Amino acid sequence: MMIECIYSTSDYSDMVFLVSMSFNKVLDAQYNSTVGKFVWFTEQAEKSAEIWNNNQAFMQGLKADVDTYCRHYARIVDSAVRDKTVKPKVKLSSVKQAEGNHPAVLMCSAYEFYPERIKVSWLRDGKLMTSEVTSTMEMADGDWYYQIHSQLEYTPKSGEKISCVVEHASSPQPIVKDWNPSISESDRNKITIGSSGLVLGIIIAAAGLIYYKKKSSGQWR
């Protein structure tokens, strides 16, 4: 028997109390608080379901459970978890650039979030991509935070918009990162370091040249 309280709103207005009775992994009968009675899916469950449905005291108890069980415990569990959510840091980067007929690979990583449950998906011009996506499990860092990584293999087309979408309890709106194919952050860092080095080199060379000239002209003797 599996008992579930299913909800997605913070005021619990959509709370559903669900009792599922199974044997050998086959669902026999189910109580759904929205329906308000047991429905059965196998012949052998029919008799039991009818007996339960006709037991008014039992059915009253189940009906009350939406409040006394589900909403009651949801409040307790949420105060322990939902109020302690930590928003993921989302990073979108290039793993491999397209070469010939080899596709490009992008990586979307979410770091340091809590709780574990998260959804990472990819959009191409607003349309969900599925077949080209491989994702890791949520990985525990061991400090209550989690991380997850999702890779997208795709053939770039000019003018398209690729986005990584992260859905997590810490944020009512999905976190969307758009891919900017022009210069990636690591490339930008390389360019910055390279040009800093170049400027520094020119300064040192110029200083050396001036020093040499002045010295050879005999000014400092």
Ligand SMILES: *[C@@H]1O[C@H](CO)[C@@H](O)[C@H](O)[C@H]1NC(C)=O
């Ligand atoms: C419970 O019943 C309602 C109404 O029929 C239905 O919309 C809902 O999907 C059911 N919930 C589950 C988890 O089966």
